[in-house]
Structures are given as structure tokens and as C-alpha cells.
Amino acid sequence: MTTFYDNRRPYDNYDSTTKEWDAIFIGGGASGRFGSSYFRAMGGNQLTIEADNHLGGKCCKNACVLHHYLYEIAVELDKARIWDKKEYWPKFPRKNGKVEILPVLRDYIIGREYVFDFMFHQSKEQLKLQFLLNQRASVLDAHTVTVPGKGEFKTKNIIVAAGAGPSVPPVPGTDLKGVYTYADFLELDYEPKDVVVVGASKSGLPWACFFNAVGCNTTVVEMLPALSQFPIDDDVREYTLRMMKLRGLPVLDETRLVSINGSGSVKSVTVKGKDGVEKMIKADLVYLGTGCTPRSDIVTPIGVKTGPKKEIIVDRHMATNIPGVYASGDITGGVMEMWKARQGGMMAAKNILGSPAEFETELFADTLHTFYETTWVGMTEKEAREKVGQVFVVRMPIQGYKNWLPLPLCEGAMQYAHQWPDLSGFQKIIYDAKTRKFLGAQHVGYGGKDSFQYLLYLLKKGATIDEIANLTELFINPTHFIQLSRLRSGMKNLVDLG
Ligand code: KPC
Secondary structure, three states, X not given: OOOOOOOOOOEEEOOOOXXXXXXXXXXXXXXXXXXXXXXXXXXXXXXXXXXXXXXXXXXXXXXXXXXXXXXXXXHHHHHHHHOOOOOOOOOOOOEOOEOOOHHHHHHHHHHHHHHHHHHHHHHHHHOOOOEEEOOOOEEEEOOEEEEOOOEEEEEEEEEEOOOEEXXXXXXXXXXOEOEEOOOOHHHOOOOOOEEEEEOOOOOOHHHHHHHHHHOOEEEEEOOOOOOOOOXXXXXXXXXHHHHHHHOOOOEEXXXXXXXXXXXXXXXXXXXXXXXXXXXXXXXXXXXXOOOEEEOHHHOHHHOOOEOOOOOEOOOOOOEOOOOOEEEOHHHHOOOXXXXXXXXXXXXXXXXHOOOOOOOOOOOOOEEEEOOOEEEEEEOOHHHHHHHOXXXXXXXXOOOOOOOOXXXXXXXXXXXXXXXXXXXXXXXXXXXXXXXXXXXXEEEEEOOOHHHHHHHHHHHHHOOEHHHHHOOOOOOOOOOOHHHHHHHHHOOXXXXXXX
């Protein structure tokens, strides 16, 4: 392929005569790159320093994009496996009972170079950013950054957007060959058979479903009650878990990882279950989906305050306790999602350049990938009943219906709806029965999360069922509950539909 630069070497794209920068962004991942772009667009003079060999951060390297790549493959393989030889579906293409993983990873590694290249082209040519790649910055004080071989850079402000790296649980055996996190998973050099995924988490379950779908004997181990960390109702939680179980993917919850065992390479894990009894699970690969730790060490020496999980503490303007030092993205802890990284960078830019903005991060929509997307926004039904009292719910599938129920009937699940309806998804929308205001929604299916971006906006605006009933659906859409709301919106006293 043609590359715009040799990404094995340091790369400079900045005006070295600059005496003082308006802002230096430490990190050119999602937060640093979007923050830099906004800063530049507002007329600020920025420099972005990235320790890795590309812009765009871990997202396109080995995190969000890889996560979605594996999720999509899991869904495709899952459908192929479910419809094996039925109608036009070919015989499920397994070699020796398993789909090979290594070619899939090789294709990702080749393909991501094009993404790296585009990130570079867009940043340099379209956004006119100034940056250094493959070079590690150190922060001397609130207005001075150094880079080996380049000396000191003076700046009015620093935005620390150096991200977070994988958290590894403190148990014996994590250094054995065959133990992976997202950060080194692409180094896999053998075809595993027995996999243990630690963490029924947003970062663990897509991997677990992928391993299961390619034919690995896969087990998920989770410390908490399964999926209890997510603000979803029990019915949505149970459906999500049941759909994994139906595919032969067990989640051992309230189960603690005691050790990873082996000599040189991993052979098994020892876990302690709800009953307090230790047991061994055979494994030739252990995947740790156990979260990330902020890389805040870069600024703690200059006195930047951090929290118990090493997260940099920022106010709503993205400012740290040190004047002139801001932070954004995963390094600030809490939910580590793209919207927060990118918007956080943008908020820092605005505040530095005199356009005060407060970043509200409490209310957001979120998704978990398994063999489906489970997506949610706002209050759960349970929470709404406790806080609001009179609640109106639209749910699909409905409860207690004895006949074949091909609903929800949604894009991405049409064959399921007609041939195996139990697999076609689960969804609900919750309203305040008195004020008719939209309070929350949950969805298990395919392609629904796009709508949730806008449902969040509607929620913040205080939309009512009557306004939602006026939305113009692009039929057949994944979020069936929007049309179903219309069936009831003519009613003065709303009666549940579900
Ligand atoms: C192309 C893409 O959205 C995946 S990588 C994103 C990195 S960045 O645009 O800097 O947020």
C-alpha cells in the first residue's frame, strides 16, 4: 500500500519557529485529535504530541474498531451457524470444527494501516493540525513540555489526553503466554480451543461472543451478578444473557478469578464461585476484559490531582486543579466512550479559547455488544416506577401471548422473526403516565443504537409520547417501540402496551 509517512519513525509536522503555543495536546487519540481540530478551527495555535505511530489512538489500533470488527464477525457467524444449510444458507464453513481466527486478525492488521493513513491525511491536509508522531512528551510544568531530541516547547495551556491502558487483575499467572487484553490481542499467533474471558463487560463480551462464534469452547467469568453494572431492567438483562446461553456461552457470575495456571503458557484458570468452592477451567487462552487504567502518571509529578482509579479530576470545564492544565478523554476516568473523549476535547478547546462551556456527562446512551446490541438510555422501568410512580410502558415481545409472536419485527432480525421469533430481540420504552414525558428506552437487536443517539437528545429536550408518535419512521426500522408508541398516544389515560 501507499503510505503518507513511514510510521516506524518519528514524524514531525509543526512550525519549529513557534515560540509559544496556545495549547499543547498530549495525545493524538480521539480526545486529543478532536480537541486539536476544534481548537484549530476556533483559531488557536495547537501542537499535538502522540507517543504512538499514528493519530486516532487505540480506537483504530486495537480497541473500538477491533471490538466492532469482532462483534460483526460474531453476528455473521452466529447467523450462518443458526441457519446452517437452511434454504440458501451454505453449510456452516468450519474447518476441523472451527473457523480460523488468525486470518481474520491478519486482515484487520492490514486494513487498519489504511485507517492510520487516512487519520494522518485528514489531520494534516484537511484539518491543518500540527503534530509530532512516535514521540513521547514529558510535562515539566504547567507551561513547558519536553520531547527527546527536540528540547522544550512553551505553551499557554496543556490538555492531557494520553488515554488509558488495560487493567490487569492482581492474580498469579497474568504474565503467561496466552493471556491477552485488547492491547496485545492482535499478537495472537496460534488457534485457541478453550477460552476463558474474564469480565462480562462492554470490553469482554464482544470478544467472548467472537470466540464462541468461531467455535472455541468459551466461558465468561464475572465477579458481579451478570450485567448488574448496567442500568437495564431485569427482563432486558435476562434476554441478553439467555441469548448467550442459547448459543452455548455460559456466564459464571459472582465468580472470582483466583489464578491463571500453566508453565510457560496458560493451561487453565482457577475460579471461586458463588458457593465459595474453587474450581479449575481448562483454557489455552485467557482474555482479560477487565477495564482500563488512566495514564495519569504523566502529570502527577507536577501536582495534578487524581482519584482512586488514577483518573485525573477535572471540573465541568475540563480544567484540572493546576491553572492552565486541562484533561479530557479516558484519562479522566468514568465511562470510557468515544462521545466523552471527543466532546471532552472539544469542551477543553472552547473553554481555553474563551467560549465557556460545561460538559454534562451524567446522562448518556450506552451499548453492550454480545450477539446483539443491547442499548439503553435514561431511566429503567424499575427506576421510573420508584421515582415517578405512574409509568406507561410499551414492551415487545408482549407478556403472556400464547401464539407464535413474530415481534419485535425489526431490521436485522427479519428471518428470526419469521422462523425463530424468540431470537428477534427485546425492547421497551418508558413514559411518565401523567406528564406523558419520555423517560427511558432499552433495546436488544441490531442497528438500534443509532436511534439512541437521537433518543438521548429527545430525552434531554423533555419529549412526550405525543412528540415521539409524530416521528417519521423509516420502515422497517430497528426501534419498533417508536411506532408502537403511536398506537397508544391517542389515549388520555395511557394503558401499558406490552
Ligand atoms: C475512523 C474512525 O472513526 C475510527 S478511529 C477514530 C479515531 S478519531 O477520529 O481520532 O476519534
